[in-house]
Amino acid sequence: MREDKARGRHLQWLVPVAIVLLVAVVARLFLTRREGDIPEVYPVDGVLDITGMDLSQTVVNVNNSWDFYPNALYTSADFASGGADRLPEGEGETRYGTYRLIIKAQPERYYTLCSYSIDYSTRVFVNGVEAAGFGTVADNAAESVPRIGYMTIPLYSGETGEIEVIYQFSNFVHRDGGFIQPTYLSTPQNMEEFKAGNDLVSLSLSGGLVVLFLYFLLCAALQRRGAFLLLAVCCLMMALRDQNFLVIHALPPDTSWYLAYRLFMAVTALLPGMVLLLLGSMYPTTVKKVPTLLHAAAMVVAAVLMAVLPTFWLVTVCTAAWSCALPYLAYLIWSVARYYLRQRTFQTADALTVGGAAVIISAILLEALYVNNSSAVSHYGIMPGGMLLFDLLIAASISLQARAQEVALAESRSRSELLERMNAMNLDFLHQVAHELKTPLTVISGYAQLTGMQMSTGHISSETPENLKVIRSEAQRLSDMVTKLMEYSYGRTSETQFATVEVGPLLESIRAICTPMCLKNSNRLDISRGACVDIYGSWEMLLQILINLVINANRHTRNGVITIRASDREHREYVVFRVEDTGGGIDPETLPHIFEKGYSGDGGSGLGLAICREAVEAHGGSLKVERTGPDGTVFAFTVLKREAES
Numbered sequence: 001m002r003e004d005k006a007r008g009r010h011l012q013w014l015v016p017v018a019i020v021l022l023v024a025v026v027a028r029l030f031l032t033r034r035e036g037d038i039p040e041v042y043p044v045d046g047v048l049d050i051t052g053m054d055l056s057q058t059v060v061n062v063n064n065s066w067d068f069y070p071n072a073l074y075t076s077a078d079f080a081s082g083g084a085d086r087l088p089e090g091e092g093e094t095r096y097g098t099y100r101l102i103i104k105a106q107p108e109r110y111y112t113l114c115s116y117s118i119d120y121s122t123r124v125f126v127n128g129v130e131a132a133g134f135g136t137v138a139d140n141a142a143e144s145v146p147r148i149g150y151m152t153i154p155l156y157s158g159e160t161g162e163i164e165v166i167y168q169f170s171n172f173v174h175r176d177g178g179f180i181q182p183t184y185l186s187t188p189q190n191m192e193e194f195k196a197g198n199d200l201v202s203l204s205l206s207g208g209l210v211v212l213f214l215y216f217l218l219c220a221a222l223q224r225r226g227a228f229l230l231l232a233v234c235c236l237m238m239a240l241r242d243q244n245f246l247v248i249h250a251l252p253p254d255t256s257w258y259l260a261y262r263l264f265m266a267v268t269a270l271l272p273g274m275v276l277l278l279l280g281s282m283y284p285t286t287v288k289k290v291p292t293l294l295h296a297a298a299m300v301v302a303a304v305l306m307a308v309l310p311t312f313w314l315v316t317v318c319t320a321a322w323s324c325a326l327p328y329l330a331y332l333i334w335s336v337a338r339y340y341l342r343q344r345t346f347q348t349a350d351a352l353t354v355g356g357a358a359v360i361i362s363a364i365l366l367e368a369l370y371v372n373n374s375s376a377v378s379h380y381g382i383m384p385g386g387m388l389l390f391d392l393l394i395a396a397s398i399s400l401q402a403r404a405q406e407v408a409l410a411e412s413r414s415r416s417e418l419l420e421r422m423n424a425m426n427l428d429f430l431h432q433v434a435h436e437l438k439t440p441l442t443v444i445s446g447y448a449q450l451t452g453m454q455m456s457t458g459h460i461s462s463e464t465p466e467n468l469k470v471i472r473s474e475a476q477r478l479s480d481m482v483t484k485l486m487e488y489s490y491g492r493t494s495e496t497q498f499a500t501v502e503v504g505p506l507l508e509s510i511r512a513i514c515t516p517m518c519l520k521n522s523n524r525l526d527i528s529r530g531a532c533v534d535i536y537g538s539w540e541m542l543l544q545i546l547i548n549l550v551i552n553a554n555r556h557t558r559n560g561v562i563t564i565r566a567s568d569r570e571h572r573e574y575v576v577f578r579v580e581d582t583g584g585g586i587d588p589e590t591l592p593h594i595f596e597k598g599y600s601g602d603g604g605s606g607l608g609l610a611i612c613r614e615a616v617e618a619h620g621g622s623l624k625v626e627r628t629g630p631d632g633t634v635f636a637f638t639v640l641k642r643e644a645e646s
Contacts, residue, residue, distance in 0.1 A: 076128035141172035356393030446516030553581035574638035
């Protein structure tokens with residue numbers, strides 16, 4: 001369940017992505033005509049003849065080979081009077097001029113001419129009547145006012161079937177300009193459909209970028225990842241850049257054109273650098289800080305120059321900013337390639353990053369080669385689609401990287417938890433070792449005290465050699481434990497050896513070992529076994545089980561009797577051992593926990609009974625409290641009979 005939730009969080013970015021792609025694809029495939037599908041028609045000597053064309057079902061692109069009159073602002077009256085002459089261009093670039101086109105069509109037909117205005121001030125006349133205007137056209141910089149817009153010009157052929165179209169322009173604010181943008185001609189109905197389709201594609205791409213901007217901004221705020229913030233900024237910059245005519249130039253009339261234009265050019269200049277910084281941020285350990293800081297400084301300088309230089313120089317600054325991105329791009333490619341060669345690994349996230357970088361770099365290069373006028377780059381639509389695909393690939397890569405980091409963090413936490421558990425196990429092991437070593441030491445101490453008392457009083461009896469024998473036996477058992485512990489520490493542990501164990505000698509060993517301990521509390525130790533078959537198990541472990549149970553019984557009994565019984569008649573497969581005492585019983589609140597490690601209701605280590613249960617279960621049996629009360633407690637456990645060995 002937890003993994004499903006985590007997977008859902010990582011894949012949430014697919015929702016806006018799917019919506020954006022669906023809208024863009026549907027708009028592109030079903031609602032628009034591709035530019036390559038639009039036929040181009042060529043005026044001849046400033047005359048376009050469409051009398052033989054049926055424009056009711058198509059849109060044509062009118063080539064920009066119109067009659068051109070530089071350094072002159074002519075009207076229809078000037079051409080009618082014969083006063084319109086082509087003046088010499090003079091020195092320097094043309095800053096104002098006139099374009100003229102004569103369209104010969106069938107009489108009394110309606111058409112529509114659509115295009116962007118000529119950069120950067122435009123007046124349009126149709127048959128001598130002003131049909132559109134953007135800014136103020138003038139022959140000097142003081143009177144010229146820049147403005148750009150989208151033109152939709154209605155045309156009517158009249159009785160003669162001849163339409164005169166005149167473009168006047170002036171440009172004193174930009175290094176380039178004065179060129180007729182792609183101009184489309186068709187019937188009014190076709191043109192409206194054509195415009196709606198193209199606007200839908202453009203707005204879908206830009207709207208998708210805005211949606212992604214908001215989404216990545218939210219991801220950056222929630223996940224605190226700088227890469228998402230840079231990605232969000234790239235989306236917003238591309239959306240503004242693609243829609244510069246709608247977002248920037250279609251502003252209220254009192255909006256400063258100079259401010260809007262600087263904003264657009266700044267976005268255009270800084271976008272490649274921002275993209276490269278994003279790619280660099282995805283490999284923080286691979287890309288060094290010095291080249292990144294130098295590139296960032298160049299972007300800051302470009303932004304400052306964009307704000308203070310005259311608009312005439314902004315294209316130069318934009319070109320320089322793009323040029324400054326090239327060395328950093330080369331360094332970035334070299335750093336990432338070296339990283340992959342050293343790591344010799346190529347994950348899915350890496351493939352998505354490389355794919356996204358290839359897409360955006362290809363889009364930038366294609367646009368740079370395809371367009372020689374930075375003010376017109378948005379007219380071609382190369383970058384928006386590339387940027388959208390880039391955003392999706394990089395978003396997927398960042399999400400996969402975030403997931404990998406979360407997995408690594410989870411593994412780190414798991415390792416920490418494992419270490420904590422191992423430390424706890426080690427501590428538990430030390431407690432068990434201490435408990436195991438304490439038992440023979442207790443026996444040795446008890447017998448040593450008894451023998452010492454006998455020797456001090458001079459009453460040495462026949463029991464004294466037996467006491468010394470028990471001391472020697474327990475000392476040997478203690479030595480064997482230490483040897484096994486050393487073997488364990490050096491990784492040379494041997495598996496516990498199970499074999500046939502005779503019940504009689506086992507119980508007699510318990511009698512010899514535990515009698516002195518019982519006497520210290522004035523308790524009597526009784527052994528009751530009768531005729532009992534052999535069992536299958538480990539002598540040492542069985543001995544430890546019984547010793548621990550007797551020690552536990554002796555701790556809770558004073559001036560009483562502790563009895564050990566063994567019976568092979570109750571079960572076909574098992575021998576049942578019972579350790580009974582006449583103590584005060586086990587408290588009801590304590591009883592459910594007595595086999596838990598570390599739990600002690602009487603100040604003990606809390607390990608003895610837990611060790612007993614583990615040892616009994618290792619023999620295939622079970623240990624339980626059969627009875628407890630004011631008159632005593634009975635522990636019972638089972639061990640496989642020798643004939644039941646499998």
